[in-house]
Amino acid sequence: DSGVTQTPKHLITATGQRVTLRCSPRSGDLSVYWYQQSLDQGLQFLIQYYNGEERAKGNILERFSAQQFPDLHSELNLSSLELGDSALYFCASSVGEASYEQYFGPGTRLTVT
Amino acid sequence: GNSVTQMEGPVTLSEEAFLTINCTYTATGYPSLFWYVQYPGEGLQLLLKATKADDKGSNKGFEATYRKETTSFHLEKGSVQVSDSAVYFCALKAVGTGRRALTFGSGTRLQVQP
Numbered sequence: 001d002s003g004v005t006q007t008p009k010h011l012i013t014a015t016g017q018r019v020t021l022r023c024s025p026r027s028g029d030l031s032v033y034w035y036q037q038s039l040d041q042g043l044q045f046l047i048q049y050y051n052g053e054e055r056a057k058g059n060i061l062e063r064f065s066a067q068q069f070p071d072l073h074s075e076l077n078l079s080s081l082e083l084g085d086s087a088l089y090f091c092a093s094s095v096g097e098a099s100y101e102q103y104f105g106p107g108t109r110l111t112v113t
Numbered sequence: 114g115n116s117v118t119q120m121e122g123p124v125t126l127s128e129e130a131f132l133t134i135n136c137t138y139t140a141t142g143y144p145s146l147f148w149y150v151q152y153p154g155e156g157l158q159l160l161l162k163a164t165k166a167d168d169k170g171s172n173k174g175f176e177a178t179y180r181k182e183t184t185s186f187h188l189e190k191g192s193v194q195v196s197d198s199a200v201y202f203c204a205l206k207a208v209g210t211g212r213r214a215l216t217f218g219s220g221t222r223l224q225v226q227p
Contacts, residue, residue: 002156002158004156031213033213033214033215035215042217042218042219042220043202043217043220044217045214045215045216048213048214055213056213056214058214090156090157092157097213098213100145100162100164100206101159101162102159102215103159104149104156104157104158105156106155106156107156
């Protein structure tokens with residue numbers, strides 16, 4: 001158990017809908033990272049927050065957004081969902097802004113039908 | 114840009130066989146290198162890491178050496194077990210400001226048969 005929690009574990013929704021994925025980092029970690037794992041694209045970095053502020057952006061679509069709250073949990077919002085958004089979404093956390101080690105949560109499996 | 118290339122799987126071995134999963138990388142400077150493991154239905158777990166050239170990372174019988182001259186970080190284990198069946202990801206973290214995310218390889222599935 002990495003200490004990173006993600007909810008929900010599974011999510012099934014229809015095209016065009018909007019969903020919110022939630023992540024709680026390990027106790028003491030200030031950074032949260034979001035990654036998408038899909039069959040065709042592999043594991044890709046989406047976005048990072050550090051202590052409430054956006055720090056780095058990867059291949060995140062404009063339809064996706066994220067935020068980190070004062071209690072350090074983070075939410076990833078996915079809107080106008082398309083079939084291709086079906087994937088595993090992982091959250092990871094680390095102590096610092098650019099720490100070597102990131103600890104991954106169990107993931108949220110999103111299925112868009 | 115940064116990239117990681119792993120050997121394609123699946124790799125199928127018998128129990129107690131020797132394992133090698135090749136990983137090579139492209140990056141500017143001297144990145145940190147990692148191996149993560151993903152067991153069925155679970156998230157990624159850090160298996161081992163190396164932060165500078167010639168460092169050897171090791172954990173649970175797995176080893177990998179950071180080879181700057183060949184830009185490689187191959188994963189090895191002397192005797193695999195059925196419980197090692199999983200997907201293994203090689204990853205790098207580049208140095209420099211703004212380079213905070215991990216870049217992953219495509220993953221290599223290992224199947225160990227009894």
